Amino acid sequence: MSDHAFSEVEREAVYKAIFSRRDVRRDFLPDPIPEPVLSRILGAAHHAPSVGFMQPWDFILVRDLGIRQRIKAAFEQAHAEAAAQFEGAQRETYRSLKLEGILEAPLGICVTCDRDRHGPVVIGRSQNPEMDLYSSVCAVQNLWLAARVEGLGVGWVSIIDHTALADLLGLPDHVQPVAYLCIGYVTFFRERPELEDAGWLDRTDLKTLIHHDRWGQHD
Amino acid sequence: MSDHAFSEVEREAVYKAIFSRRDVRRDFLPDPIPEPVLSRILGAAHHAPSVGFMQPWDFILVRDLGIRQRIKAAFEQAHAEAAAQFEGAQRETYRSLKLEGILEAPLGICVTCDRDRHGPVVIGRSQNPEMDLYSSVCAVQNLWLAARVEGLGVGWVSIIDHTALADLLGLPDHVQPVAYLCIGYVTFFRERPELEDAGWLDRTDLKTLIHHDRWGQHD
Numbered sequence: 001m002s003d004h005a006f007s008e009v010e011r012e013a014v015y016k017a018i019f020s021r022r023d024v025r026r027d028f029l030p031d032p033i034p035e036p037v038l039s040r041i042l043g044a045a046h047h048a049p050s051v052g053f054m055q056p057w058d059f060i061l062v063r064d065l066g067i068r069q070r071i072k073a074a075f076e077q078a079h080a081e082a083a084a085q086f087e088g089a090q091r092e093t094y095r096s097l098k099l100e101g102i103l104e105a106p107l108g109i110c111v112t113c114d115r116d117r118h119g120p121v122v123i124g125r126s127q128n129p130e131m132d133l134y135s136s137v138c139a140v141q142n143l144w145l146a147a148r149v150e151g152l153g154v155g156w157v158s159i160i161d162h163t164a165l166a167d168l169l170g171l172p173d174h175v176q177p178v179a180y181l182c183i184g185y186v187t188f189f190r191e192r193p194e195l196e197d198a199g200w201l202d203r204t205d206l207k208t209l210i211h212h213d214r215w216g217q218h219d
Numbered sequence: 220m221s222d223h224a225f226s227e228v229e230r231e232a233v234y235k236a237i238f239s240r241r242d243v244r245r246d247f248l249p250d251p252i253p254e255p256v257l258s259r260i261l262g263a264a265h266h267a268p269s270v271g272f273m274q275p276w277d278f279i280l281v282r283d284l285g286i287r288q289r290i291k292a293a294f295e296q297a298h299a300e301a302a303a304q305f306e307g308a309q310r311e312t313y314r315s316l317k318l319e320g321i322l323e324a325p326l327g328i329c330v331t332c333d334r335d336r337h338g339p340v341v342i343g344r345s346q347n348p349e350m351d352l353y354s355s356v357c358a359v360q361n362l363w364l365a366a367r368v369e370g371l372g373v374g375w376v377s378i379i380d381h382t383a384l385a386d387l388l389g390l391p392d393h394v395q396p397v398a399y400l401c402i403g404y405v406t407f408f409r410e411r412p413e414l415e416d417a418g419w420l421d422r423t424d425l426k427t428l429i430h431h432d433r434w435g436q437h438d
Contacts, residue, residue, distance in 0.1 A: 017225070133353075
């Protein structure tokens with residue numbers, strides 16, 4: 001059908017990365033990540049699509065234990081506030097979940113978005129100012145898939161006040177955190193997402209998410 | 220270093236997908252996308268990470284020519300407004316760029332985010348309400364990489380009023396467009412991004428984007 005398709009073996013490898021990628025919150029090993037491996041996954045992130053070729057991302061590599069301890073404290077405060085929003089059995093389940101590996105993983109990576117990069121007018125951002133943030137998210141997903149093929153686990157810590165995180169990392173006002181990632185070798189990759197195994201939510205049937213031409217037309 | 224790393228061949232395939240993925244705006248072929256191929260790329264999107272395993276995405280497959288013509292008109296209006304923001308030679312360059320393939324590609328896919336899915340409280344979204352939008356962006360990036368291995372080009376149309384797009388596709392109020400993608404087989408994948416080839420911006424030196432422990436510490 002297309003001369004540009006990858007070989008069967010290559011295709012399977014890419015789907016394997018996509019299907020076996022996990023959000024890892026436990027089972028991190030302390031082993032450092034070799035420089036060539038780290039370079040490869042950051043290179044993958046840097047080759048994400050970006051609006052107007054803006055490349056708005058930066059990567060803050062956080063190894064310092066003192067800074068990671070302060071990030072962990074910021075997580076704990078946000079986590080306590082979030083727990084209060086759940087009730088009854090759901091709150092107990094929520095509290096029992098391990099949701100980050102900030103101190104166990106040897107490396108944190110904060111992926112940011114520089115809202116001012118290359119000046120105020122960016123191709124494709126004038127209608128939708130969030131497009132540059134979305135570019136940085138694409139960089140996160142590239143990094144995540146590259147890490148998986150290198151045998152590295154990645155966990156995205158979303159339970160944290162981004163203003164506190166920006167302050168701890170000394171970000172300028174025009175630079176916004178998009179993701180704080182914990183990354184390291186792991187003993188184990190789960191077969192399924194941890195929240196699926198925990199019975200929190202099921203995988204939605206894909207068929208119900210596909211619409212034809214207009215919302216709600218499923219056939 | 221890790222038992223969980225992929226084989227050399229598999230690793231190369233994933234990096235090949237990441238580095239050869241392009242934002243395609245021209246060179247689309249009209250050939251339809253076979254159902255098994257479309258199922259695979261939507262399955263890849265559906266296996267993106269999502270905050271609290273929320274899976275907030277839906278996929279509106281737009282084949283109807285009348286709807287695509289109205290989407291094209293919405294692009295043209297946004298494009299004219301954007302051109303006015305550039306000046307002089309930059310405006311001329313902007314006007315000369317081909318920025319979408321809405322009518323040439325046989326399929327449009329609108330990837331959305333249902334902000335209300337699974338109720339108001341979502342693990343990991345209470346501090347950062349944009350996290351569900353970011354999950355849908357991760358789905359876009361998975362879809363884009365899967366499409367590349369299938370030999371399919373994808374272009375993200377960011378120059379469009381999302382309110383107009385939501386209206387054309389009949390989205391409920393709680394469902395927000397995240398990306399409108401043009402997708403189809405192509406005659407050609409560029410070696411480098413089109414905006415890089417056009418001299419609009421250069422690829423940034425990755426070294427300048429890496430910081431250690433705090434913003435601005437480059438060594």
